[in-house]
Amino acid sequence: MELLAEHDLINGQLLEIAEPHLIERYNRALEAFGLKPTGLDRFRIDMTGFSPEIAEELSDPEYLDPNAVNRRFIILSPAQEGLPVIHTSFSNTGSLMHAFFDANRRAIHAVTIRDVLYGEIEEDVVKVSDIEDLLSIQEVTFNVLSADDMLGKADELRKLSDRLISVPNAWRDDAMIERMVELAQLTGDIRKNALVPDQVVFRHDAFWSGHFGGIFVFIDDRTTTVICDPKAPGFRRSRPWQVSYIALNDHHRILEFLQRTGRIELPRASWIEGSGYLNHRTDMVLSDLIRRYDPEAPFDWLDAIWLQTWIHRNAKAVAEDGTYPFLQSAARKIAADGEFPLDDADSAHRFLLVRAKPDHEDRWLVSRLISVLVPSDFVSRFVFDKQGFYAAYEAYDQAFRAHAVKTLLDTYLRDKRAFRHRLYGFQEGRIHA
Template sequence: MKRLLEAELIYGRLLEISEPHLVERYNKALDGFGLPRTNLQEFRIDMTGFSPEVAEELGDRDYLDPNRVNRRFIIMTPDQRELPVVHTSFSNTAALMHEFFNANARAINAITIRDALYGEIEDSVSVVEDIDDLLSINEVHFRVLSAEDLLDKAGELRTLVDRLKSVPNAWQDDAMLNRMVELAKQTGDIRQNALVPDKLVFRHDAFWANHFGGVYVFLDDRSTTVVCNPSVPGFRRSRPWQVSYISLDDYQRIFEFLLTTGRVELPRASWVESSGLLAHRASMIVTGLINAVDPTVDMSKVDRICIQTWLHRNAALVANEGTYPFLQDAMRTIAATGGIRLSDVPPHYRFLLVRATPDHPDQWLVNRLIAQMTPYDFVSRFVFDKQGFYASYEDFSENFREYVVATLTRSYLQDKAAFRRKLYGIREDDNNA
């Protein structure tokens, strides 16, 4: 992991917390969760307030995610809105946090001048034991507290202001007036600064959960579709009258579901050639094969000529594996005819030819599923399925790890938004991937 850390491919773009008063506010939030205080004088946080340094100190990566449901958060500054979420059990945690930041910007801006917000993203279950527990999560409620009790003080001041306005002779209560002055010194003028968040309830849309090895939940108007391993508790038993279940190894049914619901973009020359996505995947397949044949190869010295030479020398192996020749034929067909008949393509190869429909709300989730179905493409895996990428990275040889880091650094990290827009057609850059 050291190489990933140095290249900022893990825990990158986090916000440093080092000012004593901010560290103290963070500790008060930890107190509120019943957690030990940190002794660190500086550490970094992500959008939710998760800190890899604090997690290491506590010996608990799930200190803000104790049951991997009802995620906790600590908001120190509005700037956290621009940070990634680096540790979560649900793929839509970042989207929910974005909604909360956007809906309550005024309150967050005002409160974090003097205080820190913390709390939980509460839903209808406290522990996930089977698929039905995941399907029960329809909406979430942000339970919000403040480290310095600013929210409670603002609420108390609001009550006293209302009493002053509505109760005759209340202005003669010196103790109440003194209390109002004391509170106003801490909260400011609550008539001008909205200190209480406006919106706390949000819909829980389609998501991936890391429970049971990974579960995809897709929502349509009148149906729900679950894609996961058939061994997951509740598979085909939880709400069978309203939920369709697809096994992760059933390539044909998964693809048909994504296609019929408009979640994947068919391979047409109009986007295939300009994006370079299929050529990218072909390149990923070749380098993966080279590494699989000889993990000791110095991949930094492998250029286009070396790849062509390797392909000629290993023609039988490449033909037998089949993926690279298939992609080459597919690209030629698309260039010549403008498209390709997917009914002629074996189900497990179809995912190599498509990407998520760019304007579909589930584009990030679908691209995550496609990346899982095309494991040789470590770049797409890193972009959309970081948990899967990190797990695969552990099995790479040292030489290949060096090559992977170098490839991601010179391609994706140079301009993430432009890279995602070109290859995957993603125009909205609001997921902080």
């Protein structure tokens, strides 16, 4: 993973914490969680406050996610809102954190001037034993605390202020006035700086969970659809009258579901020709073919002429695999007819030609699912399913690791937003993955 770290492809774009007062506040949050305080004089954190350096120091990558549910968070600065989430068991942790920052921006700014916010994103379950435990999560509550009890003091001052206004002769209570002065010196003017979060309950929408090898949960008006390994505990047993279950290897049913619910774009010239989508898929397929059939190939200087020569020399292997000829045929069909009927392709190839509908609210989740089903496209896997990419990367040899890093630097990392817009049609604000 050293090469990935060198180019910020893992644990990148984090906020460095080196100021002694911020480290002290972070330690107070760790101690509140029953964890050992850090001895580091600098470390980095993501949006939730997770630090890869502290995880290594504690020998516990799950120190903020102990049961893979009820995720902990530590907020030292409003600047965390713009950071990625690099370690989570749920794909929507980032969107929930964004919602919390959006709803409570004034309080977060005010409290973190003097204190640290920490707590848990509480669900209705404390441990996930089967699929039903995941499906029972309808909403989450941010249980928010502060090390110096700034929130409690602000709440106390607010109540005393209300009493001063509403109770006759309350202004004669010298002890109460003295307490209000004492609290105001600590909290400031709460009329201008709201210290108590306004909203802490948020809906738990469609998500991916890392439990049981990875589970996709899609929510529609009258039904919930679960896509996962059929060996996952609770598959087809949890609420079968309300939940539809699809095996992750059942490409036909998955595509039918995504198409029926309007979550994907079918292969049409209107978006394929301008996006370069098939060219990208072809490049990824060829790289994967070479990796599997010719691992000694010079990945550091592949070009069009070399690739064509390799294809001719390995025509039998290319034909037996069938993916490259299929993409070439699909490109010709789309150029001639403006579309490609998916019924003309076998189920293993269909996901090479579709993408998530760019304006659908589940576009990130659908893109993640497609990237899992098209593992040869390591660029899309990196964009939408970093856990899956890192697992695949570990199995690559050194030459292909270097090739993957160079490809990511030359494509996605050159301009992430432009790349996502061109290839996947995304017009997005914040990133949730």
